[in-house]
Amino acid sequence: MAFLLNCPNCGARNVYDFRFGGEVLTRPAPDAGNEELTEYLYFKENMDGEQREWWNHSMGCRKWFIATRNTHSNEVLGTHWPDEPVTGTGQ
Amino acid sequence: MRQLLTPNSMWSTHELKDRYDVVIIGAGIHGLSTAYYLAKRGITNVAVLDKGYVGGGASGRNTAIIRANYLTREGIPFFRESLSLYEDLAQELDFNLLFDQSGRLDLGHSESAVYGLRMRTGVNKLLGVDSRMIGPSEIKELVPAIDLRVGKPLPVMGALYQSSAGVIRHDAVVWGYGRGADRQGVEIHPFTDVTGIVRENGSVVGVDVGDRRISADIVMSATAGWSSNIARMVDMKLPLITHPLQAFVTEPLKPFIDRSVSSANLHVYVYQTDRGEVVVGGGVDPYSSYSQRSTLHTLEELAANMLELFPFLRGVNVMRQWAGLCDMSPDYAPIMGEVDGLPGFLLSCGWGTWGFKAGPIGGYTMAELIDTGKTPDLIRPFNLRRFSRGELVNERAAAPAAAVH
Ligand SMILES: Cc1cc2nc3c(=O)[nH]c(=O)nc-3n(C[C@H](O)[C@H](O)[C@H](O)COP(=O)(O)OP(=O)(O)OC[C@H]3O[C@@H](n4cnc5c(N)ncnc54)[C@H](O)[C@@H]3O)c2cc1C
Ligand SMILES: [Zn+2]
Numbered sequence: 001m002a003f004l005l006n007c008p009n010c011g012a013r014n015v016y017d018f019r020f021g022g023e024v025l026t027r028p029a030p031d032a033g034n035e036e037l038t039e040y041l042y043f044k045e046n047m048d049g050e051q052r053e054w055w056n057h058s059m060g061c062r063k064w065f066i067a068t069r070n071t072h073s074n075e076v077l078g079t080h081w082p083d084e085p086v087t088g089t090g091q
Numbered sequence: 092m093r094q095l096l097t098p099n100s101m102w103s104t105h106e107l108k109d110r111y112d113v114v115i116i117g118a119g120i121h122g123l124s125t126a127y128y129l130a131k132r133g134i135t136n137v138a139v140l141d142k143g144y145v146g147g148g149a150s151g152r153n154t155a156i157i158r159a160n161y162l163t164r165e166g167i168p169f170f171r172e173s174l175s176l177y178e179d180l181a182q183e184l185d186f187n188l189l190f191d192q193s194g195r196l197d198l199g200h201s202e203s204a205v206y207g208l209r210m211r212t213g214v215n216k217l218l219g220v221d222s223r224m225i226g227p228s229e230i231k232e233l234v235p236a237i238d239l240r241v242g243k244p245l246p247v248m249g250a251l252y253q254s255s256a257g258v259i260r261h262d263a264v265v266w267g268y269g270r271g272a273d274r275q276g277v278e279i280h281p282f283t284d285v286t287g288i289v290r291e292n293g294s295v296v297g298v299d300v301g302d303r304r305i306s307a308d309i310v311m312s313a314t315a316g317w318s319s320n321i322a323r324m325v326d327m328k329l330p331l332i333t334h335p336l337q338a339f340v341t342e343p344l345k346p347f348i349d350r351s352v353s354s355a356n357l358h359v360y361v362y363q364t365d366r367g368e369v370v371v372g373g374g375v376d377p378y379s380s381y382s383q384r385s386t387l388h389t390l391e392e393l394a395a396n397m398l399e400l401f402p403f404l405r406g407v408n409v410m411r412q413w414a415g416l417c418d419m420s421p422d423y424a425p426i427m428g429e430v431d432g433l434p435g436f437l438l439s440c441g442w443g444t445w446g447f448k449a450g451p452i453g454g455y456t457m458a459e460l461i462d463t464g465k466t467p468d469l470i471r472p473f474n475l476r477r478f479s480r481g482e483l484v485n486e487r488a489a490a491p492a493a494a495v496h
Contacts, residue, residue, distance in 0.1 A: 002386040016388050020378035022332070035479065042330035042421050042478045046319035048381045071333075072381045 006079045009061045021054025023047065024066060048072055055079070101266050102145075102273035107280060107303060112136040113461060114298055114307035116285045116321060119150035120261075120447060121439045122313035123268040123279075124454025125461075130275035132462045137277045138307075139269075140300065142284035146265035149315050150447060152383075152415030154338050154372045155264075156351055156360070157448040158195050158256035159220045162211050165472040166424060166486045167218040169452060172469060174255065176451035184267035188259050189365060193349050195256035196230065198400075200245035200356040208251040215253070222253045236347045238402055245356050245399075258351060258362060261447060268454070288324040288436070295325065295435035309461055311437040316381065316416025318440040325433060329426070329440065330478050331418045334375035335382065336444050337389045339412035341404070343367030352400065359396035369404065371397045375417055375444060385412045419443045424484035427457065427473040428466050437461070438475060 004012045023045055028036045045051070051071050056064050068077040112134060115122045118141035126139045141147070157177055159170040181188045199205035208224060215222035227239050230250050240246040269279055287299035288310060297306035312321040316333045344367050351362035358373045373393050376386070390412050398405055418440050420426060426441035439457055442449065456467045466474070472484055 002388055014388075015378065022379070038479050038481075039328070043328040044319070044330065044332055045328060046332055046379065048317070048320050048333070051379075053379075071379060074380055074382050074384075 003074045003076060005055060005067060005076055007057045007060060007063070008065050008079055008081050009063050010057060013057070013060060017057065017059040019056040019058040021056055021064065024052040024054060050077065101270045102279045105278045105280065107138070107283065107300065107305060108278075109304075110306045111138045111278075112307065113138075113309045113311065114305060115139045115311045115313055116298065117141060117148065117313035117315065117317075118145045118265075118269065118279060118281060119148045119313060119315060120146075120265055120268065120450035121150075121315070121442065121453050121457075122311075123265060123272055124450050125311065125313065125439065125457045126272040126277045126279075126454075127268045127275070128455045128458035129461060130272055130277050132458055134458075134462060135276035137272075138280055138305070139272070139277065140280045140283040140285055140298070142282070144281050145269055145279060146262060148317075149336075149415040149417060149442070150265050150450075151262055152338075152413055153261055153447045154360070154362075154370050155259045155261040155447060156195065156256070156362070157190070157259055158253055159448075160195070160197065160211060160215050160222045160251055160253040160256065161486060162214060163424075163484055163486050164214070164218065165484050167215060167220060169469055169473075170448060171218065171220050173449050173452035176455065177259065177448075180264070180267070180451060184271050186263060186267035186270065188263045188267060190257060190259045191365065192255050192257035193351070194233070194252060194254040195351045195353065196225075196234065197251040197253075198230070198247050198352065198354040198356070199249050199251075200240070200247060200354065202248070204356055205249045208249065212251050215251075220253065221255050222251055225250050225252045233350060234348055234352055236403070237352065237400055240399070256351070258364070264447075264450065268450075285321070285324075288321070290325065293432070293434070295433060307435075309435060309437060311439060311457065311461070313439045315418045315440060315442050315446065318418050318438070325436065327430070327433075329438075329475075330421055331426070331441060332379050333381055334378070334417050334419050335380050335385075335414040336372070336375045336417045337385045337393070337412065337414045338370060338372035339385075339390055339393060340364070340371070340410050341369040342408045342410050344369060344407065348401075354396075354400060357396045357399050359393060359400070361397055361400060368410065369397075369407070375419065376414075381416060383414045383416060385414045417442070417444045421478075422483040423486040425449065425453070425470075425473045426475050427453070427470045428460060429474070431476055441473070 353360035420441035
């Protein structure tokens, strides 16, 4: 199902105006070993439910932000800038 | 006639037992073909469990293109063997699968696309797949209805033609394997949701179905788009991202095209079924999702791309549009076999948008692995450990968007 995403800069837009950047992962330290880097590069939670994920408003302001979305229903629970704290769902 | 009208006449219903030799999660083509070939090897104390109806996953939603014209030395022999099993499958399963080996064209609309197709043709030939490069005039002979786009952007410059490729009746394949497995003693349990995987001393020893505990020597997950959910039950992550893939069919038309035509540049593939409907598909949705609802956006996009190749289809009515889930692996290759450090557990996933054609060989080789305890050479490169070893298969070059099916 298609849905709307709320760009923190521009407001609600059709999801097809955005580029999906995948689930939010913690980047390993620069001296991380092979195993940790492999895990980071390839292995995913691939949540069937609430997922924090990167989006880029590629057909708009071109800014990256974070959304929380239920991947089962595609309901978007909130969007925010990467450096903003998440204050519960609905943000 | 009476048998035809009896519900479930394709396979019998059973009470779940407390123990099986092998429990397979997922009654799609991979789960059922594995069960079928296990039974042929004499391993019949097998249960195939599915949370929904038989074939209700991607196996009942795909566009059923069967081909072997891949790129890698790991992928080509694997898909070639699957095609050869498909050629005898109607006989094997005693069931009409409507396999139509009418050929397939992969179009190239740019120098670099043609270069890629030439490379694939070369590797295909070396590995025994009947691919050859053809030019615009032969394309027009094989597919007279096509617009070669002379003087337009992205003119058709050449095509990789695999004459033994084809399309099949996908539901019939699933039902045929299910019936064949059932007749040999395998139990098929639809509407049986696996909610947990049981471990003892580091080994997988069974599954939970709600409050029922079922023990098994081997548990195999054949759950495609839902594989990450099963992996979570054993505290594991997989290198998979679940994306919906959509397709649509038009109203039935008089026959105008005999072969399936795919264009990676235009992100679309098109063929006509025996009933005259035009089947149209493309690449996966651009974001991950477990929702199997289709979108108007994709319908418009696919239809527009289809019209680039077949402009006379303008005005034709669309009958159905649908979506299924695809477990996309980063190197566009499957993930098969045992999991290091987790005895008793087997994976068959990473089937993405390309796994229906692999059903026969996937089941055949997984059954051999379960029976002999040894990984067949054909699937050795596809083990999960390739990611930690940096030995990715890189089927991607053969699979940009529309070319993957
Ligand atoms: C639109 C579309 C077009 C495609 N076109 C092609 C094509 O032309 N050629 C090609 O080769 N491939 C194609 N594919 C890909 C192909 O359909 C799949 O790769 C293949 O069907 C996967 O088969 P499977 O048996 O592994 O999984 P599935 O058929 O998806 O079966 C998995 C099963 O697991 C069950 N399951 C999940 N979780 C649980 C649980 N917890 N407990 C019990 N059961 C569970 C599900 O209900 C499901 O029935 C296409 C896919 C789509 C969606
Ligand atoms: Zn914006």
